[in-house]
Amino acid sequence: MGIGKLSDGLAPTPPMGWNSWNRFGAKIDERLVIETAEALVETGMRDAGYRYVVIDDGWMAPERDRSGDLVADPAKFPGGIATLANTIHALGLRFGIYTDAGTKTCQGLPASLGYEFRDARRFAQWGVDYVKVDWCHTDGLSPRACYAKWAMAIHAARRPIVLSICEWGRARPWEWAGTLGHLWRTCWDIQPEWSSVTTILDRQADLHAYSGPDHWNDPDMLEVGNGLSPSEDRAHFALWAMLAAPLMAGNDLRQMSDDVRAILTAPEIVAIDQDARGMQARRVRSDGEIDIWVRGLVDARAFAITLLNRGPQEREVRVGLNGLGFAATDVVRVRDLWQRSDVGERRGEVVTTVASHGAAVLRVERY
Numbered sequence: 184m185g186i187g188k189l190s191d192g193l194a195p196t197p198p199m200g201w202n203s204w205n206r207f208g209a210k211i212d213e214r215l216v217i218e219t220a221e222a223l224v225e226t227g228m229r230d231a232g233y234r235y236v237v238i239d240d241g242w243m244a245p246e247r248d249r250s251g252d253l254v255a256d257p258a259k260f261p262g263g264i265a266t267l268a269n270t271i272h273a274l275g276l277r278f279g280i281y282t283d284a285g286t287k288t289c290q291g292l293p294a295s296l297g298y299e300f301r302d303a304r305r306f307a308q309w310g311v312d313y314v315k316v317d318w319c320h321t322d323g324l325s326p327r328a329c330y331a332k333w334a335m336a337i338h339a340a341r342r343p344i345v346l347s348i349c350e351w352g353r354a355r356p357w358e359w360a361g362t363l364g365h366l367w368r369t370c371w372d373i374q375p376e377w378s379s380v381t382t383i384l385d386r387q388a389d390l391h392a393y394s395g396p397d398h399w400n401d402p403d404m405l406e407v408g409n410g411l412s413p414s415e416d417r418a419h420f421a422l423w424a425m426l427a428a429p430l431m432a433g434n435d436l437r438q439m440s441d442d443v444r445a446i447l448t449a450p451e452i453v454a455i456d457q458d459a460r461g462m463q464a465r466r467v468r469s470d471g472e473i474d475i476w477v478r479g480l481v482d483a484r485a486f487a488i489t490l491l492n493r494g495p496q497e498r499e500v501r502v503g504l505n506g507l508g509f510a511a512t513d514v515v516r517v518r519d520l521w522q523r524s525d526v527g528e529r530r531g532e533v534v535t536t537v538a539s540h541g542a543a544v545l546r547v548e549r550y
């Protein structure tokens with residue numbers, strides 16, 4: 184953490200919620216958003232921590248109105264955004280919206296360049312709690328200056344609004360975005376493919392120093408339930424939790440399987456993501472097939488350790504505890520956070536079997 188990073192209490196732990204983009208693209212409407220908000224409540228996801236319902240690109244009409252304000256596409260959102268925000272708030276949820284810092288959104292719709300103060304004011308009037316600001320159509324613009332303007336515009340709108348910076352990690356936002364926004368993308372868009380998950384993961388390995396309460400690295404939204412295998416879904420989710428990543432579900436919550444719901448709401452994995460110390464994991468070993476990631480927790484005697492198997496076969500993995508914050512002679516208590524069961528006491532090392540494209544998550548605690 185550095186001097187000047189945000190610490191305004193709006194995102195003390197990584198924001199959790201749902202975003203329309205990964206599953207629905209620009210094909211979104213009022214009904215989808217309300218049904219999704221209801222599903223967040225009915226499936227227990229809200230109570231597991233998923234609070235933000237965020238509509239991504241595709242919500243706005245092709246032109247601003249006569250006074251220069253953004254308006255919702257009347258065919259997709261006939262009730263308007265303020266009413267939608269109310270409905271979502273009444274369900275005990277928060278409402279998020281999308282715009283772009285340039286001349287057009289990535290889908291070619293009106294964006295906010297030159298309208299930052301007006302748009303932030305309008306969002307505040309609508310009851311918006313979270314705004315994602317994208318980076319398409321920004322030729323020649325400085326990301327730092329544009330997002331600084333957005334931070335000022337939100338401040339001037341006098342409503343607490345989480346700012347999600349989305350310039351894809353191009354201008355090393357981890358070095359400057361923490362003073363402006365609550366989260367910033369560190370990479371290009373995720374896809375529901377294992378190679379995308381591991382490529383993004385590799386880009387996070389050196390970024391742990393930059394994130395903390397109210398300012399988080401964002402390795403992009405979740406693809407859990409969008410076509411990865413069950414093991415891959417678990418590994419993706421576990422690693423995002425280790426990274427203290429914002430957990431934005433990106434699947435269709437109205438018809439997810441029990442297995443997918445169980446992954447997204449796994450209480451002991453979510454608890455790692457939401458650990459109050461906000462310490463992003465470091466990678467301590469990587470030999471091509473096996474990665475070991477470790478993060479400190481608010482309970483200073485404990486660490487979360489994730490063993491990722493990128494290989495094609497199940498593997499037995501031995502992790503020496505010496506050097507991971509433990510002495511060779513320490514007796515530790517080990518718990519498996521996917522199984523939600525105690526493994527027992529160990530000294531010196533832990534040994535675990537990890538499925539191909541899977542990840543075991545252990546909590547290791549010194550006596």
Ligand code: GLA
Pocket residue numbers: 204239240288289290317349351371372
């Ligand atoms: C960019 C962003 C995505 C999504 C789309 C919308 O690609 O990175 O997350 O918001 O734009 O068009």
